[in-house]
Amino acid sequence: MxxxxxxxxxxxxxxxxxxxxxxxxxxxxxxxxxxxxxxxxxxxxxxxxxxxxxxxxxxxxxxxxxxxxxxxTVNVTEMFRDPTFYKALREEVFPKLGTYPFIRIWLAGASTGEEAYSIAILLKEANLYHKSLVYVTDINPGVLEQASSGIYPISQMQLYSESYRLSGGVEDFSKYYTANYDSVRFHSDLKEKMIFSTHNLVSDTSFNEFQLILCRNVLIYFDKELQNSVFNLFDDSLETLGYLALGSKETLRFSNLEKRYKQIGLEKIWRKNR
Incomplete structure (x- = not known):
């Protein structure tokens, strides 16, 4: 073949x-x-x-x-992927972030943006969105353009709605988007606090200080040396007591930063020590 x-x-x-x-x-x-x-x-x-x-x-x-x-670059993502992870954000992380006067969040390797809208919905429901700024980055400008549009296949909405419910969501999920034939467009107020920008985890440096960094299902495609380099980048970008969230097959264990972070519960979420 x-x-x-x-x-x-x-x-x-x-x-x-x-x-x-x-x-x-x-x-x-x-x-x-x-x-x-x-x-x-x-x-x-x-x-x-x-x-x-x-x-x-x-x-x-x-x-x-x-x-x-x-x-x-692998662009496989979905909204509220791993609902128990989002439930942990909702119940354990966001209440702590709510004590800050302003919240900066970095979604690294955000791909087509489904995770960004998931986070925006969680922030809305926690009444934190008005004081948040969400940086949505990826190496690939093409997928960021799709993320910025907020348009996704209507065929995915049943799955996303169920994952939203399992994450602890109690609203009618369809309130967040408008359907149009075979696609939906998520409401523009969900991206009012989003900044879309290209960023290369391999070569670019830290650009702000964050309370929460999410980089899920990206590092599994890097070798060990590059993983440690990216962990150092995140450490430089995360303020003390900030949170780092990884994908289900990724971990800080055995990394050069393991002793500086404490895992929160059973999910792949770590908090930076004092």
Missing amino acids: IGANIIKSEDIELLLTDVAERYGYDFTQYSRASLKRRLNRICLIDKFTSFAELRYTVLNHPEYLQRFVEEI
């Missing part, structure tokens, strides 16, 4: 070096197993018959770069 297993390990190293030097995107510390799968998937979908063809297209057609980045 075309593209089934075109990319070899040595090809990956060459292509990553090329992309870093030509465009400034550094994927060299991404998990090689994940990269190999996704590069072979690109070859299959876009019908490249050889590594040389893929490499030529990436390096000589800059307009193809956004598609390449979209495929390399």
Whole structure:
């Protein structure tokens, strides 16, 4: 089958070096197993018959770069994913954040924005949204554009509504969006306090001080060295007693910051020690 297993390990190293030097995107510390799968998937979908063809297209057609980045960076997300995690935010974290005069939240690797609207809804229901600012960042400008639009398939709303309910939500979920044929648009007041911006976790630095940072299901695609580098970035960006939230398969355990944080309950939420 075309593209089934075109990319070899040595090809990956060459292509990553090329992309870093030509465009400034550094994927060299991404998990090689994940990269190999996704590069072979690109070859299959876009019908490249050889590594040389893929490499030529990436390096000589800059307009193809956004598609390449979209495929390399994993954009799988949903609203209120892992409802017990959002229930813990609702019951254990947000009451503490409510004691602050102003709340800054960073959603790193936010992809198409479903998590951003989930957080906005939680903040609204906790009566904290008016004094919050939510920075929504991703390396990929294409997915941020979709996040900013607030438009999602109507086919997902039954799942999202159920996850919202399991997270402790008691409102009619449909109050937060307007349906239009096969899609819905979430109400604009949910993004009044959102700032959408590109940010590269590999190469960009801290840009503010936050009370809560969420980076869920992103670090599993990084190697150990890059994970520790990103943890240091988050530590620099998180104020004392602030919260760091990770995905279900991610952990601060065995990291260089483990002793500086305390896990809150059973969810992947840590609080920075004094």
